[in-house]
Amino acid sequence: MRFRAEVEHANTFSRIIQSINKLQSRCTIKFTEDEMHIICLADANEGNVQIWSQVRIASIFSEYRIQSNANNNITIRLSTDALLGALHSVSNPSGPLSETMIVMKLAKKSDQAVLSFEITGFSKNGKPVRVSHDVRIEVVRPAEVDAMKEPMCPEPDVHVILPPLSKLRTVVEKLRSLSDVIKFQANNSGKLTLSVSTDSVKMDVDWNGLSNPTYDRSTSSQSQETNPSQTQRRDPNKKFGILVSIKSFLKFLNSYVLSSTTIACLCQNHCLILYVYIGEQADNGGVLTFFIPAMIDDDF
Amino acid sequence: MAEEQQQQPMLRATARDLRYFASLMRGINFSNRALIELDSSGFVVTVEEARSFIGRAYVFSTVFDAYSFIPPQIDTNPESDDDEDPEEAEYQRNREKSFEFQLTTLIDCLNVFGNATSFPTGGPTKRRVKGWKNLEDEQDDDDGEDGVERKLDNFLASTKGAKGVAGMRIGYIGPGHPLSLMIAEDATGPTATCEITTYEPEIVPQFDFDDNDSDITKFILKSSWLHDALSELHPSCEKITFVANPAPSTDTSNRNGRGSKVRSDTVPRLQLKADGTFGSTEMDYPNDREVLEYCQCDRRISFTYKASQIQHTIKALQSSTKTSLRINSEGVLAMQLMMPGPNTKEEKSFIDFKCLPIDTE
Numbered sequence: 001m002r003f004r005a006e007v008e009h010a011n012t013f014s015r016i017i018q019s020i021n022k023l024q025s026r027c028t029i030k031f032t033e034d035e036m037h038i039i040c041l042a043d044a045n046e047g048n049v050q051i052w053s054q055v056r057i058a059s060i061f062s063e064y065r066i067q068s069n070a071n072n073n074i075t076i077r078l079s080t081d082a083l084l085g086a087l088h089s090v091s092n093p094s095g096p097l098s099e100t101m102i103v104m105k106l107a108k109k110s111d112q113a114v115l116s117f118e119i120t121g122f123s124k125n126g127k128p129v130r131v132s133h134d135v136r137i138e139v140v141r142p143a144e145v146d147a148m149k150e151p152m153c154p155e156p157d158v159h160v161i162l163p164p165l166s167k168l169r170t171v172v173e174k175l176r177s178l179s180d181v182i183k184f185q186a187n188n189s190g191k192l193t194l195s196v197s198t199d200s201v202k203m204d205v206d207w208n209g210l211s212n213p214t215y216d217r218s219t220s221s222q223s224q225e226t227n228p229s230q231t232q233r234r235d236p237n238k239k240f241g242i243l244v245s246i247k248s249f250l251k252f253l254n255s256y257v258l259s260s261t262t263i264a265c266l267c268q269n270h271c272l273i274l275y276v277y278i279g280e281q282a283d284n285g286g287v288l289t290f291f292i293p294a295m296i297d298d299d300f
Numbered sequence: 301m302a303e304e305q306q307q308q309p310m311l312r313a314t315a316r317d318l319r320y321f322a323s324l325m326r327g328i329n330f331s332n333r334a335l336i337e338l339d340s341s342g343f344v345v346t347v348e349e350a351r352s353f354i355g356r357a358y359v360f361s362t363v364f365d366a367y368s369f370i371p372p373q374i375d376t377n378p379e380s381d382d383d384e385d386p387e388e389a390e391y392q393r394n395r396e397k398s399f400e401f402q403l404t405t406l407i408d409c410l411n412v413f414g415n416a417t418s419f420p421t422g423g424p425t426k427r428r429v430k431g432w433k434n435l436e437d438e439q440d441d442d443d444g445e446d447g448v449e450r451k452l453d454n455f456l457a458s459t460k461g462a463k464g465v466a467g468m469r470i471g472y473i474g475p476g477h478p479l480s481l482m483i484a485e486d487a488t489g490p491t492a493t494c495e496i497t498t499y500e501p502e503i504v505p506q507f508d509f510d511d512n513d514s515d516i517t518k519f520i521l522k523s524s525w526l527h528d529a530l531s532e533l534h535p536s537c538e539k540i541t542f543v544a545n546p547a548p549s550t551d552t553s554n555r556n557g558r559g560s561k562v563r564s565d566t567v568p569r570l571q572l573k574a575d576g577t578f579g580s581t582e583m584d585y586p587n588d589r590e591v592l593e594y595c596q597c598d599r600r601i602s603f604t605y606k607a608s609q610i611q612h613t614i615k616a617l618q619s620s621t622k623t624s625l626r627i628n629s630e631g632v633l634a635m636q637l638m639m640p641g642p643n644t645k646e647e648k649s650f651i652d653f654k655c656l657p658i659d660t661e
Contacts, residue, residue: 174408174413177408178408200405201409203412203495204494205412209488
């Protein structure tokens with residue numbers, strides 16, 4: 001197994017990991033020849049939220065070399081905190097180093113597999129500095145990798161581009177003090193409603209004029225089987241809704257640090273799928289996909 | 301009657317800037333259950349704790365840009381006088397136009413876009429460094445910042461709505477209906493619609509307090525002086541004693557006791573003493589016109605109150621400009637806090653606290 005890459009966009013990398021860090025402390029990363037897949041399975045967090053993402057190698061790394069017996073794929077499991085620590089020392093522009101270069105490689109140190117980050121740069125007074133971070137990893141066997149399956153979802157009822165996540169987050173945080181469950185409703189004519197309903201208050205927050213993208217398979221995750229013609233034949237004003245845990249939804253909203261286009265796909269009474277695009281949607285740099293399961297309520 | 305009210309809601313009010321209203325509500329947010337009494341000139345929100353502490357926010361219609369109240373009886377003239385009604389009918393009418401609701405829920409709703417708390421801007425740290433100013437200039441100044449800047453802010457907020465400021469519309473159809481609230485930042489942004497459950501009103505205790513009582517001790521001072529004093533207190537302290545002293549018999553009270561010589565041999569007119577498990581604190585307000593704008597005290601009095609209750613006034617003090625502090629012969633403490641409103645020329649809303657003393661013996 002050989003693996004070596006230069007981390008060119010440490011900022012992006014660190015933001016992706018930050019978005020995940022709040023959800024769970026360990027994640028699985030699968031490196032293939034042209035993509036990096038970050039996977040968080042539902043068993044490690046309380047809200048059963050899953051993240052499946054693919055990031056194009058070129059949008060973060062350069063000088064990327066990978067070799068293994070399993071189709072040149074390498075899958076590792078590591079602590080997000082440790083990875084974030086390694087990236088933070090360079091991604092921070094006011095940090096101690098300037099003109100940094102990070103080389104990430106797989107290594108073995110005293111019988112322990114590590115992902116080693118070699119950081120070279122210059123200190124504030126212009127002296128060359130070398131920092132090395134070793135993040136302890138666990139290499140996942142190919143059989144285990146094959147057993148991991150992305151959740152199967154029915155064809156979504158609505159696709160809607162969400163308002164800026166940072167704004168959404170403020171609202172949802174306020175709603176959290178009122179209720180534990182949030183109702184996420186959207187229709188195919190650009191309307192999104194977040195609501196809570198308890199004995200003491202009913203509250204709806206509405207956004208209008210959002211866009212409903214027609215599904216573009218090329219940028220989506222592979223399990224979605226949709227064709228655009230089906231989306232179009234629906235009544236655009238019919239509202240579809242789903243109940244999700246506010247806590248889980250807020251965990252997804254931590255990805256506001258990526259501050260990019262986010263598309264929400266709603267499978268009524270099944271799950272909410274959220275695609276957070278890395279960089280501009282057109283760049284096709286990658287996407288983080290969050291699966292938030294629905295809470296089933298008889299009254300709903 | 302209910303059918304007719306469907307047509308015309310009892311209360312309808314809109315404000316382009318909800319922060320004034322939100323700061324009034326936050327000022328009395330020490331207990332969740334609040335009673336609201338509607339009237340044509342505005343409404344009063346009352347919160348009480350342990351039958352010994354009452355906070356009332358007088359929200360005048362001037363806080364809103366538009367305010368309409370239609371009394372529960374079908375009345376052609378909403379301004380008509382109720383005085384001639386028999387007592388029973390009057391009571392019934394008062395019940396009709398009052399209801400209870402959960403105050404924290406209302407405050408959470410007002411702040412749903414996270415911009416209801418941005419007012420006032422000046423925190424207590426800013427106040428502390430504020431120099432003395434002419435009180436006339438200070439009158440319109442609602443926080444520790446430069447008066448001119450503040451006025452400009454007020455102007456901007458009241459004319460076209462400053463950026464990031466949310467507007468609101470509040471409505472109440474009548475008994476049995478929820479309190480409805482609509483909040484929007486601007487025409488393109490999101491809107492929030494809330495329905496806050498209302499409850500039947502319960503009787504709130506009234507403390508007898510006659511402002512015209514001859515034996516009343518009264519101080520008027522800038523709210524920041526009281527706010528700073530109360531925020532210095534250690535949270536462990538249990539009791540606060542208010543001590544007021546009459547003016548010294550000599551004519552020193554007429555002088556502005558600026559000089560240290562005068563101050564050292566005059567007794568402080570107002571003293572706050574706090575006692576707790578970790579010791580005690582004493583704070584003196586000297587006999588200085590610039591500290592105590594107005595003093596009326598004929599004999600020495602000393603009354604003790606529960607510190608936790610006095611501390612409830614902190615949030616309101618923080619956003620208010622001036623405080624009138626009165627204690628009657630039975631020791632009932634009444635604090636009236638003037639609150640800034642969107643229009644400085646008009647009548648200001650205020651928050652009123654009344655607190656019963658505790659027996660020290």
